[in-house]
Amino acid sequence: MEDIDEIDLTILRILQKDAKKTTKEIAQLLNLTASPIYERIRRLEKKGFIQKYVAILDKKLINRSVTTICQVSMRYHNEAFIQKFEEQIQNLEEVQECYHMAGQVDFILKINTPSLEAYHDFVKYKLSTIENIGVLNSTFVLKDIKHTSAFYI
C-alpha cells in the first residue's frame, strides 16, 4: 500500500485541488525540477492513485440547481434484486451518487435536476419503475454547505 512518499502525497494534494498546475509549478513548490514530478505523476496515474482528471461545473449555471437526497428501502433483500437495482441505477443519469448502506435504509441517492417538477418526473417515470422498491423518502437540499471531490490526505 504505502509505496508513496511525502512528495507523492503533496503532488496528490495539489492536483486534487487544481489539475491545471504544471509540473514546473509543482516542481518549484517542492524545490525540484519538472522531470521527477512528471515521472511521479505518471506513476501515480499508472498505479491508479489518480483515476482521472475532470472539469467541475457550476450546477446553477448549467441549470441543475435542485439537489435531492433520496433514501430507498427494498421490499425484499435477496441478492438478485439488489444486483438488478444497482445495475438500473447506473443507467439513471440524473443520479450523481448512490451508496448501498448498512442501516435500515438500503440505498442513499443524490440526484440533480433543473427543478422540483423535473425531480417529480424522475421519480414517477424512472426511479419508481424499478421493481422491488419498498419505501422511498426524498428530502431536498436547501443549501450546499460544502462540496468537494478532494480527500483529506
Next chain:
Amino acid sequence: MEDIDEIDLTILRILQKDAKKTTKEIAQLLNLTASPIYERIRRLEKKGFIQKYVAILDKKLINRSVTTICQVSMRYHNEAFIQKFEEQIQNLEEVQECYHMAGQVDFILKINTPSLEAYHDFVKYKLSTIENIGVLNSTFVLKDIKHTSAFYI
C-alpha cells in the same frame, strides 16, 4: 442564462468526463479547428460554467475507504447557531459534502476516513464538540454503487 449553445454543451460534457482532452481532440469530434474550442473553453471558464479542474483519486488506494453518511439535527434552529455550524463544518477536512436539508433532519454529511475507528475519533473529538447538535445518526456505506462529479446535461 442560456448564453451557451449545443457546441458549448458538448464541450462541457467532454471536459466533465476527461479534462485532459486537448482542444485539438475536441475540435475533431466537433468538426472544427482548435481555436474556436479554445476560445469557448476560455469563455466557459470566465463565465463560471467551469469552476475548476481537479484530479480524482482512488479512495481505497489513498486509505480513505470508509465512507459514512451522518445525519445531524440541531437542538435549536435560530439563525446564529445554524451559521456557526456551517462555518465549523467548513473547517472539518474529513467532511467531503454537507447539505442543509428541508426535512426533519437538518444536515446530511458525507465523511471519509481510513477506518471505523478513525470515524469514531472524528465524531468524538471533532463533530460532537460543535455545540447545539441534537440528534446525530451515522450509517456506513457498504458499497459505492455510483459516484461521479459529472452532471447529466
Next chain:
DNA sequence: CGTGAAACTACAGAGTC
C-alpha cells in the same frame, strides 16, 4: 471561425550522484 506563429509544456533520452 480559420490560419499561422510564438511561448510554453509534456515527454523522452543521456548522464550524475
Next chain:
DNA sequence: GACTCTGTAGTTTCACG
C-alpha cells in the same frame, strides 16, 4: 533509484484575416 540537464514534439495561446 531518484535526480538534473537538454532537446524535441506537441499544445496552448493569441495575433490577424
